[in-house]
Amino acid sequence: MNDTHHYLVREKKQENYDTVTISLTCENGTVPPFVSGQFISVYFPELSTPEGKSYSISNPPGEMTFNITVKGIGEFSNRLCSLKPGDKVLGSLPYGYFYSEQDDLDLVMIAGGIGITPFRSAILHTLTHNPDRKITLFQSAKTAADLVFEDELSSLSRVETHYFLTKDLASHRNATPRRIQSGDIITNCRPEHAEFFICGSIPFVRDIWRGLKDHGIAEDRICTEAFFSH
Amino acid sequence: MTDKTGDVGTWLYSETVREHFFAPKNLLLDEATHKADGVGVVGSPACGDMMAVWINVDPKTARITECKWRTFGCASAIASTSMMSVMVTENGGMLLSRAKRLTPEAIIERLGGLPDRKYHCSVLGHLAIREAIQDYEENHE
Secondary structure (H helix, E strand, O other), X not given: OOOEEEEEEEEEEEOOOOEEEEEEEEOOOOOOOOOOOOEEEEEOOOOOOOOOEEEEEOOOOOOOOEEEEEEOOOHHHHHHHOOOOOOEEEEEOOEOOOOOOOOOOEEEEEEEHHHHHHXXXXXXXXXXXXXXXXEEEEEEEOOHHHOOOHHHHHOOOOEXXXXXXXXXXXXXXXXXXXXOOHHHHHXXXXXXXXXXXXXXXXXXXXXXXXXXXXXXXXXXXXXXXXXXXX | OOOOOOOOOOOOOOHHHHHHHHOOOOEOOOOOOOOOOEEEEEEEHHHOEEEEEEEEEEOOOOEEEEEEEEEEOXXXXXXXXXXXXXXXXXXXXXXXXXXXXXXXXXXXXXHOOOOHHHHHHHHHHHHHHHHXXXXXXXXXX
16 A cells, blocks of 8 residues: 555535545645546555555546545445545555557547546546547446436537446437447447547456457557456 | 356366466566566555566567566466566567557456456556556656
8 A cells, every 4th residue: 555645535426326426635635646547546444455446537637626436336435435525535646547648549438337437537638638539438337327427428519429228228318228339339430540448347348348359449449447356 | 168358157267377377477586687678566565466577678669578577466467467478578579559558358368268356467467567668668768
């Protein structure tokens, strides 16, 4: 747990029935430097998870806080979701390499569930700093109630959004009622001129990565980030 | 039957994992006299896994010519890093730009699969090579 800091919870926002966004700063009010796509590891030493758990930063650099958006699915994440403004939490500095390094290519983002979090940061950052870059977002969730940031991201005119729901199929007016397939991605982007980012569960990332490869996408244009526990 | 990039079912490890665990490739036991162009260290002993990677690079071709490593980790971590070191050095060495995008999925596929609960082992290899490349680029460009 080198390079850990106590971060101060500044705000908390309920995103949907089980997901909250927690806004953090260092204790002195500053925000550690980060790049869209990076994550922090959070530690609760009193819980039996010494390695902590990692959460992608969901807002772009340059704001007064850095945010993590957490789906409460277990003891650790529910503990995080229960934090209140003024509470402190132990975390690492931002880290990771899930970001674009080819600004001249289209951005194609494929999110499974709460895997949308790093993409919100990247989309908002790109719209500000490279507004001509084409962005296509594919978001998959079980039900419309599980979608996070949908209202905000689908209202961005420069972002082309595609939604897929695997359950409760009648609950969303624009979603495709099935699992997303790599063919859906290929037919809705310029694959020969795109950089692909996949974030979600291990099986979700694996299946989409493999599907894109099967469609002839070079491995060096696919970047992945999967949720896992030690 | 093994899923190439997924859980390997009731049989915990593939033959490829077993081979790289029992006979790891490119292992470096003593770095004291080893000269490297870039070094990457990830993980933490407190968390159970730690990995160091040393690379040498041909500056003319921007290809990795050597990748040595050492890890304190489980069989999957050893096999993952061993395979990663093979992938980045085979066929004349991988371009740095390509190695930066060497995903955990690609390492797992070459290993013939890993149980999903061991996915993080391949992430360590992926991060360690990224760290080593970053170290090289910061000191040589």
